[in-house]
Amino acid sequence: MSRKKQPPDSTLKAALDEVKAIYAELEKRPLQRDCQMRTQCCHFRLTGRTPFLTLGEALYAAQGVRASGRKDLKPRPDGACPLLGKEGRCTIYLHRPFGCRTHFCHEAGGMYPRKHIADLIHRLEALDEKLGGDGSRELEPAVSDALAKR
16 A cells, blocks of 8 residues: 655646546547446446556546545445445546446446557556556555545
């Protein structure tokens, strides 16, 4: 678990802008998807899958957590994503991580073939390195650490 210093504000803003640009590029890809926010994929204990986030993604997700009025994440006893709200919907949907956008939901179209998104993964990894990240980490500790930095 890394507790590195928060990047300067200008670096942080540029990092958040880069994550948004990567997510916008993903949306332009001609891959058939139909995410209806069903949230079955958000029940990690049941699916056996947990998203891993780079530091840039975690900082962007933390921005979404703060915008939702929360200051921290609490593990859910049912093993579901701690970002699900009381009504069972993602509280940071527009800020959701890359993995949630591309890998987890069978009903929305299943996993993106890596060959279609490898360039975007490389951009996220390069940003992680630039920010001094430690590589991809599980969602909960990655976002919790990002929240603690600000």
